[in-house]
Amino acid sequence: MTDQPKPEAAPETALGRLLAIMARLRATNGCPWDQVQDFASIAPYTIEEAYEVADAIRHGPDFGALQDELGDLLFQVVYHAQMASELGRFGFADVAETISEKMIRRHPHVFGEAAARDAATQTAAWEIQKANERAARAETGTLAGVPSGLPALTRAAKLTRRAARVGFDWPDAAAVLDKLEEEAAELRAELPGADPARLADEVGDLLFALANLARKLDLDPEECLRGANAKFERRFQGVEARLALRGLAPGDASLEAMEAEWQAVKIEEKQHM
Template identity: 50%
Template sequence: MESRPYTIDTLIEIMARLRDPNSGCPWDLKQSWQSIIPHTLEEAYEVADAIHQAVDSQDFSEVKLELGDLLFQVIFYSQFAKEQGDFEFADVVDGVCEKLIRRHPHVFADIDFADEAAIKANWEAEKSKERAIKLQANSVLDDVPKALPALSRAQKLQKRCANVGFDWGDAWGPYHKVKEEWAEVGQAMHQQDGEEIAEEIGDLLFAVVNLARHQGLDAEDLLHQANRKFETRFRAVEQLAKADGKRLQDMSLEAMDALWEKVKQRLKT
């Protein structure tokens, strides 16, 4: 094994040793394509979480470690493929390099586009060609990953439809759709129809994602930010109550709401 600083070749060699039938790690030898999918998803979320924390703290050391863990997942899958004789890690690198070069002719082929919108249109056209070749798809929605978080998948579904012209002309279309779906949620609640309430709330969420997309925003990221804001405020409420010698569970909703408003004002200033 080579000495530090290690390289990508070292990581590939480590993976091969871990999967060696005679001297490898029992846990790694038991793994399969399907068994490490949950680990891959977990590592991706840990990268995202580390980045969010790093942006606040300006300490990116944890991001480096989490990216390494995510890279190892790619090496793991590549090792499975190598053992089956399908492909190797070098083929993965070759494939992504070819795709990026082809999708960026304005950078690598001296082709000029009028503006950023034209560049984006070319990118989507290239992706459409790839999907047609890969899947001979019956629908533009055929290869939208089902394992995506629901908000992200909703946004990707909407984007695919927009690429073929099935979309609102501007952001006011989804804005009014949100108002329409909001009213339908209220109607379902008045009727006390549980199934209808659930369906209408789902429609409302989908419409809100569409509004975010039309504003050039990522719905998943927006909800993540909203979660962080709520968590920050609620932790501050807990601290105020504790400083007063009180427990939230012993306080009235009105008293907790008063603390909430105090926290909101503090954070604003």
């Protein structure tokens, strides 16, 4: 007997239940922890849940995990809307209406009389519409509206992508590599003094240039770093496993021994590629 698909719950009923649960948690006889939260204290959880959604997609997608993580992310939206409602600012329905109006406004080729566009033309039109919206909010300047809360590498790529639209950009990836060498030399020159502020400044310049290099290569710098993190994690776990066969833990082994195992793990990886 084959599994039957689970009937989808009525969106209005399910959402109404979630909104009621959120209101109950924040009520005077609700959850003590939820009662004392504010926008600033909840914001880190919102960011974390968005990353967990991306993680569920990256590993499959795992639809069971994705459903669960999307629920967690939706709860964050409901949470912020509930707190705003308590202040008399806006509610969840206002949030939904705002995004609905925005999507209609940004897709005149779908909801209006404008002719249908190909993807590239629509992307350009989308950016123009967003620029108009920023201007209406008195956000002026080429870099206006790039959220400061983005991961730093992502924000670096977005800032320079904006600047590139007005011609402020390196000609190619090779030119960015030259800039990387320049920044690395400046960092090396600061090492003898080891002033923390100067070192932080130079490391920041180096990371910024790396984000630009990724952008020029049509790569996402965050994804590149995630891949490097995963590779390091996988290889270091391999080092631990190889040391364990010798009855050793990493803290018991010399740096030279760990480096030898690291190189052995890399060779094994290449052999299985």
